[in-house]
Amino acid sequence: MRQTVIGVFVGLILAGVGVFWWQGRAQVELYAPPPPEPEELVEIDPNELPESDPGDxxxxxxxxxxxxxxxxxxxxxxxxxxxxxxxxxxxxxxxSDAFRALDVDGNNLLTFEEWAVTTSERFEKMDENKDLELTQAEFATSAPRRRPRRASCNC
Incomplete structure (x- = not known):
């Protein structure tokens, strides 16, 4: 019984606060400045292109x-x-595209650990000054060797 009375009392308080808030909002809207008058529209000929002189x-x-x-x-x-x-x-x-070439144990399955170990070793080999960052010169040492192309016969 006590909880019901408290609930009704809290509900009335919230409703009263809502009414006062609503009335205050209505007064703000009531005293707002009127919208500006529409300006006269200048008719523009659609066949006439605007001109401008850009000068210098x-x-x-x-x-x-x-x-x-x-x-x-x-x-x-x-x-x-x-x-x-x-x-x-x-x-x-x-x-990540080189997973298949990095299979260490040859089981045709590449685990993340196999790939990470191989890539980390390769990174450490390229990183000459051991600062965990590769400069362009350090990275250039890892360039793949280019094979000369065979001349194809168009027989």
């Missing part, structure tokens, strides 16, 4: 695309945040 104004020069070398393109595939340094995490994250 010159826009910004378009950006120039620099041609990257093969090694720079390969470097930037690993350098995800473009800070010209490859961290260990960047190196590990981009090597």
């Amino acid at each position: 104004m010159v826009g910004p020069a378009p950006p120039e695309a620099s041609e990257l070398t093969r090694e720079e393109r390969r470097f930037f595939r690993y350098d995800r945040n473009r800070d010209r340094i490859i961290t260990r995490q960047e190196m590990l994250s981009s090597r």
Whole structure:
């Protein structure tokens, strides 16, 4: 019985607060300034193009695309945040396509541990100064050896 009376009392208090809030909001809207009068519309001939004289104004020069070398393109595939340094995490994250070639135990299943150990060893071998970051010069030592192409016979 006591809980019911307390519940009704709290409900009445909340309803009263809601009514006062609603009335206050209505007064704010009542005394708001009126909307501005619409300006007169100027009729524009759709066949007439606007004219302007830029004078001596010159826009910004378009950006120039620099041609990257093969090694720079390969470097930037690993350098995800473009800070010209490859961290260990960047190196590990981009090597996921090489899982099949890294199978150490030869069971045709590559576990993450096998891949991470091989990639970590390769990273450590490339990182000559042992600062856990690869510069472009350090990364260049890992470039794959290019094989000469055979001349194909079009017989």
